[in-house]
Amino acid sequence: MSPSDPSSLPPQRAAVLDFLRRELAAGRAPSLAEIAEEFGFSSRNAAQKHVQALVADGLLEQVPGRKRGLRLPGGGADLLPLPVLGRVAAGLPISAAGVERLGPVGEGGEALWLDRRLFSPRPDYLLRVQGDSMIEDGILDGDLVGVHRTPEARDGQTVVARVEGELTIKRLQRGADRIRLLPRNPAHAPIEVHPGQDFAIEGVYCGLVRRG
Numbered sequence: 001m002s003p004s005d006p007s008s009l010p011p012q013r014a015a016v017l018d019f020l021r022r023e024l025a026a027g028r029a030p031s032l033a034e035i036a037e038e039f040g041f042s043s044r045n046a047a048q049k050h051v052q053a054l055v056a057d058g059l060l061e062q063v064p065g066r067k068r069g070l071r072l073p074g075g076g077a078d079l080l081p082l083p084v085l086g087r088v089a090a091g092l093p094i095s096a097a098g099v100e101r102l103g104p105v106g107e108g109g110e111a112l113w114l115d116r117r118l119f120s121p122r123p124d125y126l127l128r129v130q131g132d133s134m135i136e137d138g139i140l141d142g143d144l145v146g147v148h149r150t151p152e153a154r155d156g157q158t159v160v161a162r163v164e165g166e167l168t169i170k171r172l173q174r175g176a177d178r179i180r181l182l183p184r185n186p187a188h189a190p191i192e193v194h195p196g197q198d199f200a201i202e203g204v205y206c207g208l209v210r211r212g
Helices: 011-025 032-039 044-056
Strands: 079-089 111-115 125-130 144-149 158-163 166-174 179-182 191-193 199-209
Touching: 011 032, 011 044, 032 044, 079 144, 079 166, 158 179, 166 199
Parallel strands: 079 125
Antiparallel strands: 079 111, 125 144, 144 199, 158 166, 158 199, 166 179, 179 191
């Protein structure tokens, strides 16, 4: 049975699932008592109801006869926790100093558990797109793009770049004596990177998530 969509869960059950995924991915299988304590439930019965519903939905698996027998479907091998670190411009660049940076997984920041097969290569974090300069590549305003952190990229790759302290997502074009960052929307002009400018590649684009 394929797992249900976690986004359709009631908020408290979704929070229980997120807690269990974090713990299980870290190699810890919480007991019902620990789940109840984490969420302030008055008894283990409330925790058990949430767990049973998540198992019925295919979002958790329970090993019979084991007190701490919870596990992620498929052993959790295909689930990847990704922090949402802020925003990146698909249009006019956003000041890097003004990017809404949130904490990493487990430290209060927003994080999503996603199927790693959605991305290639493996991303290190997600950024929320603001703007429409990449629409011809299917990258739309509001999308969450996966970014693989690296200072290197090939000609033609879509990159997250910093130019004079500003962040943008564009297609990289390397020439003999210049670098250009190309939009994928004719309404936007390329960004020319001139010699001596503050320029760095923060990472390469490796897939996206579009939340309804």
